[in-house]
Structures are given as structure tokens and as C-alpha cells.
Amino acid sequence: METRTNRYNDVVVFCVKLGDFILYNLLFYLLSRTTRTAIDPTVSTWALQLIISFSYLLVASRNSVILHMRKVYAHQIVMKVFRNTLYFAIVSGLAFSVLKYVEVDSYFYLTYICLCFLVVSAFRLIVSSLVKLYRRGGGNLRYVVLVGATTSNLELYHEMMDDSSTGYRVCGYFDFEPNAAYPDKCPYLGTPDQVIAYLKDHPQVQHLFCGLPSAYRDYIVSIINYCENHLVHFNSVPNLHNYLQNRVYLNMLGDVPYLSLRRDPLSLMSNKIVKRAFDIVFSLLFLCTLFPIILIVVFIMTKLTMPGPLFFRQKRNGLNDKEFYVIKFRSMKVNAEADTLQATKDDPRKTKWGNIMRKTNLDEMPQFINVLLGDMSIVGPRPHMLKHTEEYSKLINKYMVRHFVKPGITGWSQVTGFRGETKELKDMEGRIKGDIWYIEHWSFWLDLFIIYKTVANVFHGEKNAY
Numbered sequence: 001m002e003t004r005t006n007r008y009n010d011v012v013v014f015c016v017k018l019g020d021f022i023l024y025n026l027l028f029y030l031l032s033r034t035t036r037t038a039i040d041p042t043v044s045t046w047a048l049q050l051i052i053s054f055s056y057l058l059v060a061s062r063n064s065v066i067l068h069m070r071k072v073y074a075h076q077i078v079m080k081v082f083r084n085t086l087y088f089a090i091v092s093g094l095a096f097s098v099l100k101y102v103e104v105d106s107y108f109y110l111t112y113i114c115l116c117f118l119v120v121s122a123f124r125l126i127v128s129s130l131v132k133l134y135r136r137g138g139g140n141l142r143y144v145v146l147v148g149a150t151t152s153n154l155e156l157y158h159e160m161m162d163d164s165s166t167g168y169r170v171c172g173y174f175d176f177e178p179n180a181a182y183p184d185k186c187p188y189l190g191t192p193d194q195v196i197a198y199l200k201d202h203p204q205v206q207h208l209f210c211g212l213p214s215a216y217r218d219y220i221v222s223i224i225n226y227c228e229n230h231l232v233h234f235n236s237v238p239n240l241h242n243y244l245q246n247r248v249y250l251n252m253l254g255d256v257p258y259l260s261l262r263r264d265p266l267s268l269m270s271n272k273i274v275k276r277a278f279d280i281v282f283s284l285l286f287l288c289t290l291f292p293i294i295l296i297v298v299f300i301m302t303k304l305t306m307p308g309p310l311f312f313r314q315k316r317n318g319l320n321d322k323e324f325y326v327i328k329f330r331s332m333k334v335n336a337e338a339d340t341l342q343a344t345k346d347d348p349r350k351t352k353w354g355n356i357m358r359k360t361n362l363d364e365m366p367q368f369i370n371v372l373l374g375d376m377s378i379v380g381p382r383p384h385m386l387k388h389t390e391e392y393s394k395l396i397n398k399y400m401v402r403h404f405v406k407p408g409i410t411g412w413s414q415v416t417g418f419r420g421e422t423k424e425l426k427d428m429e430g431r432i433k434g435d436i437w438y439i440e441h442w443s444f445w446l447d448l449f450i451i452y453k454t455v456a457n458v459f460h461g462e463k464n465a466y
Contacts, residue, residue: 008140012068016127017060020120024056024088025049027115031108038106048101055092059084067128070142070166071159077128078121085117132165143204144170146186147195147223148211149179150239156209157186171205174198192219196226211237265442266405274444279377283368294365298329298357305353306333311366316383319406324375326383327366331357360458367409379447380408381435392428402435405442412438412446415453 029049032039039048064084067077093109096102102109134140144160146153153173160168172189173182182188189198192212199205208227212220227234238259240248248259265271302310312330315323331354350358357363370376376383381402384392393399413419413434418427438446 009068012127012131013065016065016067016124019123019127020060020084021053021056023119023123024116025052027119028052028112031112031115035108038103038108040101043101051092051095051099051101055088055095058091059087065124067124068131070168071163072128074125074128077124081117081121081124085113085120088116089113135167136164140167141169142167142206143202144168144207144209145189145195145198145205146170146173146209146211147175147192148213148237148239149173149175149182150211150237152237152239153209153211154179154181156237157182161185171202192216192223195219195223199226199230199232205232207233207235209235209237211239213239262401262436262440264404264439266439271442275377275442275447276374278444278447279371282378283371286365286368287372291365291368294362298362298365301353302330306330306351308333315386316407317386317389317403318375318383319403321389321400321403323386324370324383326376327369329357329363329366331355331363361410361454364409371409375406377406377408379410379412379438379450380406381411381438382414382431383407392432395425396429396432398436399432401439402432405439410450410454411435412450415450415457 029045032045032048064080066072066080093104096104096109131140146157157170157173160166161170170186172187173179174189174192174195176191178188195208199208208223210220210223214220224234226232238248240259248261249263251258251260266275299310309330312328312332313325314328316326318324331351332349333351354363367376368378371378389399411434413431416434418431418434
């Protein structure tokens with residue numbers, strides 16, 4: 001049964017890759033028929049198609065298909081296609097550039113890559129819908145039993161059965177006594193010592209999920225031994241809901257497994273390098289081009305509207321709670337409460353010019369110096385005053401998680417409505433949730449999206465920018 005299931009998945013993956021291969025080649029052929037202005041006229045069509053084919057096969061050599069998985073969403077499929085298309089564009093672009101067959105900076109090549117992304121995305125989404133339809137109709141099913149009526153196993157049941165397109169069918173559960181929390185559609189099959197007898201009588205069962213506590217080691221070991229010798233996949237389900245309500249992630253340190261509370265993409269050295277390299281390049285470009293002009297304008301306007309220094313330096317909490325001085329253009333009159341009192345909408349300390357700077361984010365521009373120095377990143381949780389960190393860390397659960405990454409000039413919370421004054425505790429709680437979400441879901445593309453939203457908000461205006 002499992003062999004047939006694996007064969008089914010292999011067929012789906014092969015068909016999808018074959019479809020991709022045909023589409024990449026067909027789109028290039030059709031587009032090259034309409035215009036060859038960007039193509040060397042002396043190069044044969046076969047040579048061009050060979051490069052397209054080789055580039056795709058190189059990219060597809062890794063398993064780049066996920067739509068056959070039991071639980072997969074449309075956005076995950078589209079993101080996978082986006083990555084594949086990006087890698088394909090790089091490989092084929094390099095080949096065309098070196099051989100001088102195609103001008104890769106032309107509208108022709110850009111149009112071709114965009115069409116590949118759109119058409120292949122549509123193709124894979126259609127195939128994914130067909131796969132789900134097939135499973136809803138009873139095809140490619142996997143039969144499951146649960147051992148231990150834990151909360152985790154109950155949630156696992158709903159994950160499998162609430163969406164019939166996953167292709168799972170839960171036959172029932174075993175435990176030392178029935179559990180009223182389980183639905184009638186999930187029957188009680190008996191006690192754990194009856195599991196092996198049930199599996200012998202029901203050879204169609206392919207997966208067993210065990211949530212028994214480690215105190216029942218003898219039961220667990222005997223079930224594992226039977227499963228291993230009879231082609232039943234044994235899966236251990238830890239019951240963490242007594243003390244954890246959020247997701248956990250399995251990691252390995254050598255041969256020792258352990259669970260962590262969240263994924264931290266920026267703990268990977270490769271991601272750190274990408275983010276730091278982008279910070280350095282972006283901040284250098286800004287500081288060497290636009291910043292001198294902004295500096296002159298701000299200097300003149302500040303000196304005309306209020307006495308005191310041009311810059312404002314304030315201690316903030318950064319990476320691993322390390323203190324540093326954040327640099328801003330001063331938008332308020334010199335005052336004794338600058339390090340303790342947050343700016344409000346009608347704050348009398350602000351000037352009209354200060355209001356304009358805050359509305360347009362001009363006051364934040366010197367923080368690109370902080371980015372270059374390594375104290376901040378362009379995107380990340382906004383750094384808070386020392387007094388706020390001390391107060392809110394006592395009031396808000398998981399507040400300090402935001403200090404696992406460098407603070408940013410802009411961040412996810414700032415572009416999703418949690419910028420500015422925090423009048424109530426729930427406002428800061430919303431900001432912290434957004435910061436933690438960003439840490440767990442970081443990607444280079446997410447940073448670019450946040451930068452885009454920040455720039456767009458400058459032109460659209462923000463009601464909380466004061």
C-alpha cells in the first residue's frame with residue numbers, strides 16, 4: 001500500500017516537472033517567434049532551446065515540487081515557483097550572456113521570465129486542485145490510528161479530517177479509557193495493549209501516531225517494534241499543551257533531538273550575511289546620495305525654527321538588550337523629559353517643522369549611520385527607550401523576544417498599524433506580536449516588502465505618525 005502511495009507521489013512530481021519543462025520551452029519558442037530583436041540572428045532555435053532545457057533541468061535537479069504534500073497552501077506553491085523561476089533566470093541569463101545569444105537586459109527576456117512565473121504558477125495550482133479533488137474522491141488515501149487520547153492527538157485528528165483533501169482517514173484511537181472530547185466519527189478502539197492485534201487485523205493502516213507519556217515505555221517499545229517490522233510508520237506526538245500553547249519546532253544537535261519555541265531564520269549564518277550585506281549596501285548608497293541633500297535642508301529649517309543641536313542622541317535597547325545611542329534629527333525643543341516621555345499627538349514639545357519631519361520619517365534618516373555602524377538594521381523591531389523596555393518587559397509576556405534581532409529603522413509592526421504613541425497596553429502588545437511574527441517569518445523578500453510599504457506610507461500619510 002505504501003509503495004503504491006510513494007509511486008503515486010513520484011508520478012505527480014514527474015508530471016509536474018515535465019509540464020514545467022514543456023512550458024519553459026514552449027513560452028520561449030512562442031515569444032521568440034514574435035520578436036527576435038534581442039536574439040542573435042545567427043544562433044539556431046535548437047541551440048536556444050537547449051540552453052533553456054539545460055537551465056531548467058539544473059534548477060529542477062533538486063526536489064522543487066511540494067503540491068503533492070498532504071497539507072500545502074496556494075501561497076507556498078507560488079513562492080516555490082517564484083524561487084525556481086528566479087534560479088532559472090540566473091542560470092539561463094548567465095548562459096545567454098556568456099555566449100552572447102540573448103540580451104538578458106532586454107524587455108524580451110524580462111517578459112519571458114515573468115510569463116514563466118505566471119504560467120507555471122497557474123499550471124501548478126491547477127494540478128494541486130486536481131490532486132486535492134482526487135483525494136476528496138477517495139484516491140491516494142492514508143489510513144491512520146491514534147494511540148493516546150491527548151490534546152495533541154485530538155488536534156492532529158482535526159488537521160487530518162477537517163479537510164478531506166489531505167487524503168488521511170483516521171480509523172480511531174486507543175487509550176486506557178474513552179475520551180468524551182473525541183468526536184463520534186473517531187471511535188474508541190481499545191486500550192494500548194490491543195494496538196498490535198488491531199494492526200494485524202487491519203493491514204491497510206499505514207501510519208500510527210503515539211501520544212502516550214514516556215511512563216508507558218513498555219507499551220510504546222512493543223508498538224514501535226511491531227510497526228518497524230510490518231511497514232507501519234510510527235510517529236511520536238509529544239503532548240506539550242500542559243505548558244505550551246504555540247508551535248514548536250524539532251531540531252537536532254548531533255544525534256540529540258530537541259524542540260524550540262520558534263523558527264529563527266536570522267540565526268542562520270547565510271541569512272545573517274544576506275541581511276548585513278543588504279544593510280551595508282543600502283545604507284551606503286543612501287548616505288552617499290540622498291542624505292547630504294536631506295542634511296542641508298534639515299539643517300537650514302531646524303536652525304530657522306528652533307535653537308539647539310541638529311541631532312538628537314538617545315540610549316535605546318538593541319540586539320541581546322545591548323544599549324546603544326540611536327541618532328535622529330531633533331524634532332522637539334530641548335527638554336528634560338526627552339528620555340522618559342513618549343511623543344503624543346499634540347505634544348507641546350514639538351515644532352511645526354518637527355511635525356513635518358515625523359510625518360515624512362525625515363527625523364529617522366540619520367539612523368542609516370546606526371545601520372552602517374552595525375547597531376541597527378534597515379528592517380527590524382523599532383528600538384525602545386530604556387525606561388520603556390524596563391517597564392513593558394514586566395507587563396507584557398515575551399516582550400524581550402524582540403531583542404533576539406537587531407532593531408530597525410522600520411519594521412513589520414510599523415507598516416501594519418502599530419506605529420507611534422502607545423496609549424494603552426494593548427497597543428504595545430500588538431506591536432510586540434508583530435515584532436515576534438517578523439522574527440519568526442523573516443525573509444529577504446519580506447524586508448523588501450516592508451521597505452516598499454514604508455515608502456508608500458510616506459506618500460499616503462499615516463495617522464499615527466506624530
